[in-house]
Amino acid sequence: MLEREDYEEFRKAVRRLAETKIQPYAADVDEKKRFPEEALAAFKELQLVALPFDERVGGQSGDVLAQSICLEEIARVCATSSLTLMVIWAGLGPIASFGSPQLIEEVMKPAINGDTVASICLTEIHGGSDVWGARTRAQYQDGQWVINGQKRYITNASRSDWYSVLARTGEDSFGVFAVHKSDPGLSFGKLESKMGVRGSPTADVIFEDCRVEDYRLLGDSKEGRQYITDSLAYTRPLIGAQALGIAQGALDAAIKYVKEREVFGQQVARFQMIRGTIADLATEIEAARQLLYRSCQAVENKEPEARTLASMAKLFCSNVAMKVATESVQLHGGAGYLTDFPVERMMRDAKITQIYEGTSEIQKLIVAKAMLSD
Numbered sequence: 001m002l003e004r005e006d007y008e009e010f011r012k013a014v015r016r017l018a019e020t021k022i023q024p025y026a027a028d029v030d031e032k033k034r035f036p037e038e039a040l041a042a043f044k045e046l047q048l049v050a051l052p053f054d055e056r057v058g059g060q061s062g063d064v065l066a067q068s069i070c071l072e073e074i075a076r077v078c079a080t081s082s083l084t085l086m087v088i089w090a091g092l093g094p095i096a097s098f099g100s101p102q103l104i105e106e107v108m109k110p111a112i113n114g115d116t117v118a119s120i121c122l123t124e125i126h127g128g129s130d131v132w133g134a135r136t137r138a139q140y141q142d143g144q145w146v147i148n149g150q151k152r153y154i155t156n157a158s159r160s161d162w163y164s165v166l167a168r169t170g171e172d173s174f175g176v177f178a179v180h181k182s183d184p185g186l187s188f189g190k191l192e193s194k195m196g197v198r199g200s201p202t203a204d205v206i207f208e209d210c211r212v213e214d215y216r217l218l219g220d221s222k223e224g225r226q227y228i229t230d231s232l233a234y235t236r237p238l239i240g241a242q243a244l245g246i247a248q249g250a251l252d253a254a255i256k257y258v259k260e261r262e263v264f265g266q267q268v269a270r271f272q273m274i275r276g277t278i279a280d281l282a283t284e285i286e287a288a289r290q291l292l293y294r295s296c297q298a299v300e301n302k303e304p305e306a307r308t309l310a311s312m313a314k315l316f317c318s319n320v321a322m323k324v325a326t327e328s329v330q331l332h333g334g335a336g337y338l339t340d341f342p343v344e345r346m347m348r349d350a351k352i353t354q355i356y357e358g359t360s361e362i363q364k365l366i367v368a369k370a371m372l373s374d
C-alpha cells in the first residue's frame, strides 16, 4: 500500500480531472442517453484505464483502494462515466490475468493507451442472481471454440471492442473467452431504455455459432467459475465506491443548495432540522467510506474475510447512496425534482448500485452464510 498522502494526491488529481473534463457533460450524457466519449478521452490524461493492471501487461499496478478512490471521484460527478471505466476494467481483467501472451499483446497494448472499450458478459435470462444457471455453451471443434447463447443487460455492449464471456464448457464446468466485436456470429439486441446511468449502453449480446481461435480461451477451460468468483470479490468494492461517490456528489450538491436558498427570511441551512439531516447523511457517508476502505484492504491482502467484507461494503454503500440521494432531492424542495439540478439524476443513478454485480439480497446471503458458517 502507498502512504496516505499519496492516495490523497491521487484523489485530488482525479477530482480535478472529473470536475473539469467529465462533470460539464454529465447532464447531457444522461439527457441524450449517449456514450460518455468525453470521459473516455479524459481517462487517457491520467492513464486511468491502465490503473488496475500489472506492470507485466503495461499497467500501473494501482491497488484496489486507488481504484476505489478513482471510481468514487468520477461517480461524484457522473455515475455513467464511472460505470464505463469500471466495466472496461472488468472486461479486460480476465484477459490481463489469464490471457495467452499472444492475446495480451493483441488486446492489452491498445487497451492500456485507453483506446479500447470492453465488456464482461455473465448475466443471462436464466442466470442473473444465479450466475451458474447460465446456459451459453462453448464447444471445442476443429481447433476452435464455438459459442452459442445470449447474454443479458451487458454494459458497453455494441460499443466494446472486446467481450469477456462466461460459457459452459461441460455439464458443470465453465470457461471464459475473449470475443472480438468483429468475430462472426456475434450480434447485439436492442439498446435498453433505463431509469439511470442512461449514457451507458446496455444490451443483449448474442452468440450464434460464434467461432473463436483456441488462443482466445482464457486460462483453463474448466476453471472459469473460480476466475469469476474471485473477480466478483474484487469488483464488488468497486461498485461500493461508485455508490459512495454518488452519495458524496448528492450531499455536496445539497449543501451548496441549502446555503444559497432562502426561505422564511433565512438560509435553509440555518434550520435546525435541516442541519440534523446534513449531519446524519455526512455520518453515514463516512461510515460507508471506512467500511469500503477496510474491504479494499482485505481484498488487496487476500484476507480470509475479503469476500464477506466486499459484500458488506457493496450492500452498505449502495443503501447509503440511495438514502443520501433521496434525502438530497428532499433538501432541494421542488428544485430537486427538476432535471436542472444534478440530484434528480443522482437519485436515479443510485438505484442501480443496489442491483448490479449481485443484488442487495444476494450480498445478504453471502454475509449471512459467513456469519452462520453454513
Ligand SMILES: Cc1cc2nc3c(=O)[nH]c(=O)nc-3n(C[C@H](O)[C@H](O)[C@H](O)COP(=O)(O)OP(=O)(O)OC[C@H]3O[C@@H](n4cnc5c(N)ncnc54)[C@H](O)[C@@H]3O)c2cc1C
Pocket (backbone or CB within 6 Å): 087, 119, 120, 121, 122, 123, 127, 128, 129, 130, 152, 153, 154, 155, 156, 194, 197, 202, 352, 355, 356, 357, 358, 359, 360, 361, 362, 365
Ligand atoms: C444497467 C445494468 C447493467 C448491467 N451490466 C451488466 C454487465 O455488464 N454484465 C453482466 O454480466 N451483467 C450485468 N447486469 C446484470 C445484473 O448484474 C443483474 O441484473 C443482477 O445481478 C440481478 O440479476 P437479475 O436481473 O436476473 O435479477 P433476478 O435474479 O431475477 O432477481 C429478481 C429479484 O429476486 C431476488 N433474488 C434472487 N435470488 C434470490 C435469493 N436466492 N434469495 C433472495 N432473493 C433473491 C433479487 O435480489 C431480486 O430482488 C446489469 C444490469 C443492469 C440493470
